[in-house]
Structures are given as C-alpha cells and as structure tokens.
Amino acid sequence: MPLPKERIYTLEDIYALPDGERAELIDGQIYYIAPPLRQHQKISFAMSRLIAGYINRKGCSCEVYPAPFAVFLSENDTTYVEPDISVICDPKKRNDKGCNGAPDWIIEIVSPDSRRMDYYIKLFKYHSAGVREYWIVDSNKNRITVWDFEGENVEEYAFHDGVPSRIYNDLTIDFSRLEV
Numbered sequence: 001m002p003l004p005k006e007r008i009y010t011l012e013d014i015y016a017l018p019d020g021e022r023a024e025l026i027d028g029q030i031y032y033i034a035p036p037l038r039q040h041q042k043i044s045f046a047m048s049r050l051i052a053g054y055i056n057r058k059g060c061s062c063e064v065y066p067a068p069f070a071v072f073l074s075e076n077d078t079t080y081v082e083p084d085i086s087v088i089c090d091p092k093k094r095n096d097k098g099c100n101g102a103p104d105w106i107i108e109i110v111s112p113d114s115r116r117m118d119y120y121i122k123l124f125k126y127h128s129a130g131v132r133e134y135w136i137v138d139s140n141k142n143r144i145t146v147w148d149f150e151g152e153n154v155e156e157y158a159f160h161d162g163v164p165s166r167i168y169n170d171l172t173i174d175f176s177r178l179e180v
Contacts, residue, residue: 011077022068026121028078034113039139043109044084046178047137051087054171062089062104070098071106073129081122084109087167102130105167110138123147133166144175 008028017023022033036044044066052064065086073079087105088094106126108118118136126134127149134147144157148166157163157175165171 008078011072011080014080022082024082024117025078025080026125031117031121033082034111036109036111040084040109040111043137043139043178047107047173048085050173050178051085051171054168055087058168060089061091062087063094065099071103072098072100073102073125075100079125081125083107083122089167102126102132104131105133105135105165106131107135107137110136110140112140135163 009025009030010028011025013030014023014025024031024033048064048066055062055064065088067082067084069082069086071081071083071086073081083103083106085105085107086099086103088099088103090101090104093099093101093103108114108122110118115138123134123136127147130149132148132150134149136145138145139159142159144159144161144163145154146157146163146166147154151166160176162172162174162176165173
C-alpha cells in the first residue's frame with residue numbers, strides 16, 4: 001500500500017491564515033510563529049535602531065526591516081520567512097510585498113519556540129539562499145553567534161562584548177551598552 005502524500009503548502013496558504021495568526025513557510029511546510037516576548041522585542045528594537053542609524057549616517061542604499069517583514073528566499077512559492085531583522089542593500093530586491101531574494105544581513109533573536117528553527121533550519125536556508133551575514137542573538141545563553149557566509153567563518157560573542165558586523169567594516173554593536 002502506498003504511503004499518503006505529504007501536503008506541500010504554498011504562499012496562498014500563508015495568505016489565507018486567519019487574521020492575527022503568523023507563520024513561516026519553508027520548503028512547503030508551515031511553521032507557526034508564537035508572539036515574541038518583551039525582551040525579544042526590546043533587543044530587536046534596539047538593534048534595528050542602531051543599524052538604521054549607522055546606515056543613515058553612511059548614506060548607503062541599504063535599508064533595515066524589523067519583523068514582520070516578508071522575505072521570499074527563492075522564486076518558488078514554497079518558502080517565506082519573517083526574520084527578526086533584515087538588512088537589504090539591493091533596491092531591486094525590495095518591493096511593496098517584501099524582499100525577493102536573500103537579504104545581505106539577517107538577525108534572528110531566539111525565542112523559546114524558535115531555537116530549532118533559528119539554529120538549524122533557517123541557518124541552512126539562509127546560507128543556501130545567499131545571505132552574506134547571519135546573527136543569532138540568544139539572550140538565554142548570553143550568546144551572539146555570527147556566521148560570515150562569504151568568509152565561511154563563524155564566531156561567538158557574549159552579551160558583554162562588542163560584536164563587529166562583517167558587511168560593514170566599521171560597525172560594531174556593543175551589547176553591553178544596548179538599551180534592553
């Protein structure tokens with residue numbers, strides 16, 4: 001007897017979710033997103049503000065988008081993510097629906113329900129899609145893990161460290177001074 005076919009979900013299923021329900025779509029599988037905790041939001045806001053301020057001072061074409069912001073990593077309709085922070089430098093990738101293709105820099109802030117997604121599933125998807133730099137900010141472990149996919153390097157930092165960006169050679173986020 002043949003096994004039942006696994007259902008492959010698409011963007012149409014994401015857009016059909018009830019109001020207020022959030023989910024991501026990775027390789028045709030839906031992953032529901034729980035509302036973030038207050039600490040998560042404080043970290044996201046502080047980091048987004050710092051990065052946006054840096055970009056504004058430099059006058060470059062990059063833009064910062066905190067979640068919820070749609071990122072379509074591939075041209076098919078089976079992968080849709082909402083990174084906590086996306087930095088997109090190519091204006092051709094940005095449109096009214098979100099980002100088509102890989103952002104240059106993605107930051108995920110670990111929540112109790114997102115640990116497996118952030119450390120494994122999204123790590124692989126972001127690397128495969130061409131994201132240049134990926135940070136995982138894990139306040140429970142007091143750790144920031146930085147993947148430089150271009151340089152094929154990974155480094156870990158603590159919350160009392162200054163963490164240098166790889167795509168901006170003169171930007172360091174000092175977590176000890178982050179207002180969270």
